[in-house]
Amino acid sequence: MPANHQNKTKVVILGAGFIADIHAESFHRFVPEAEVIAVYARDPVKAEAFARRHHIAFWYDDLERAIHEAGADVVDVCLPNFLHCQAVLTAARAGKHVIVEKPLCMSLEEADAMIAACRQAGRLLMYAEELCFAPKYERVRQLVQEGALGRIFQLRQCEKHSGPHSPWFYDVEQSGGGVLMDMGCHGLAWFRWMLGRQTQPVSVSAHLQTGLRHAQRTRGEENSVVIVTFANGVLGVVENSWAKPGGMDDRVEVYGDGGVVYADLFIGNSALTYSEKGYGYALEKAGTTQGWTFTICEEAFNQGYPQELRHFIQCVQQGTTPLVTGEDGKAVLELLLAAYASAGLGRPISLPFQPKVNKPVDLWLTPPPS
Structure with missing residues (x-):
């Protein structure tokens, strides 16, 4: 039975690329408990086109406004990797539950900050591993x-x-x-x-x-x-x-x-x-x-995208811990x-291995002395 419109969990998607398309399609086709109400992209032309393509009511080219003004319960992060941490911290401060595409972020320090922010806000953080x-x-x-x-x-x-x-x-x-x-x-x-x-x-x-x-x-x-x-x-x-x-x-x-x-x-x-x-x-x-x-x-x-997204929405609605968490993403x-x-x-x-590095590839391109 389709979920009652009034009881649907509202979602804002951050990103308007390939993976955001898959997430939007998955929500629309397979997750009746959720409704995508807004999308954000750095390029306003892409944001508007994405919203029209997926019949989404609102589009933004400002990250803060998208998270704070759209009225979403869940922030779905489908942005380039270097923006994951900023998006999750912003969402946590706004009191939103967050699901973030792989990889979690660029450093272990960012991972710790993201996990801590969501925990402090009392909000769920799921690492989106569709496999x-x-x-x-x-x-x-x-x-x-x-x-x-x-x-x-x-x-x-x-x-x-x-x-x-x-x-x-x-x-x-x-x-x-x-x-x-x-x-x-x-x-x-x-x-x-x-x-x-x-x-x-x-x-x-x-x-x-x-x-x-x-x-x-x-x-x-x-x-x-x-x-x-x-x-x-x-x-x-x-x-x-x-x-x-x-x-x-x-x-x-x-x-x-x-x-x-x-x-x-x-x-x-x-x-x-x-x-x-x-x-x-x-x-x-x-x-x-x-x-x-x-x-x-x-x-x-x-590929498991609808299943992971529906699982997270159900976790939000039921107050349960996702099967794949921010800690898993950090690992x-x-x-x-x-x-x-x-x-x-x-x-x-x-292992364990906890280097200080700005981005993982630096450990290969400019390795430290052995």
Whole structure:
């Protein structure tokens, strides 16, 4: 049943680019509990065009006015990375709940300030990691929790395409880095989601490449391989690229001593699974799922954006803690920082790792003395 208009949680979207479009569409199509009432963009032409395209009542080119005057309950931050901290602090001071797109921010100091501001204001802060809500990947996590794959020893996540959709991604002053900041954060967050927050990462090793497809546009890394070692011995391998022609790839692999699963976010609606034990809600059905099977998930919107946004709106309405928090975003940022430092120094970085740096990519472009 559609939510009563009077009881809907009101949302202002900050940003008018690609990801803001996805958020607006997700709210309109899949989150009946919410209503997007305003949008902000630095460019007034883009703000007005976005509002018209998505049938949004108000548009702003002033951040403070958008947050204070629109009358929203929730601020949805879809801005370039270097503006995340300012937007969250402003929203918290105005008494708004906040959901912020990845990566959380540019430094651990900014992360601490954002978390503290929302806590002091008594408002929720959610880190928008859609892979924690993607239906197919959640079906994979359920397989692991059921024990279908035995003891897990390696995770792998890959996200690759030929380059970002907005120019600011290529400017490391605005983005903080290259493909790692853009997409590597997804894999690192997914590892923590799969293994649980209690499973601590102990070291990070990374190799970064640049000068591939976008040498004239960015100083940031265009291709990356990062290996995270966890305290329980599990290895997490995340591969990302802005240099892969032929469209978007997003896939995960999970290896256990009793099975393996491969899931591609954009191809088909099942995850290719091999389980020696079998899986299922009833043990008597497990025999039918032994060996190779196609594990089906219920899909609404493959990448998980509607699910994460609806989850946050429900948290706001019910006063509950989001599944993915600002603290989770900070933990992912620490892994990103360690990856850049590893690539810059040419050696693994032990955790915890808390460098003082203006933007993560500096640890690679101008590494400190070893």
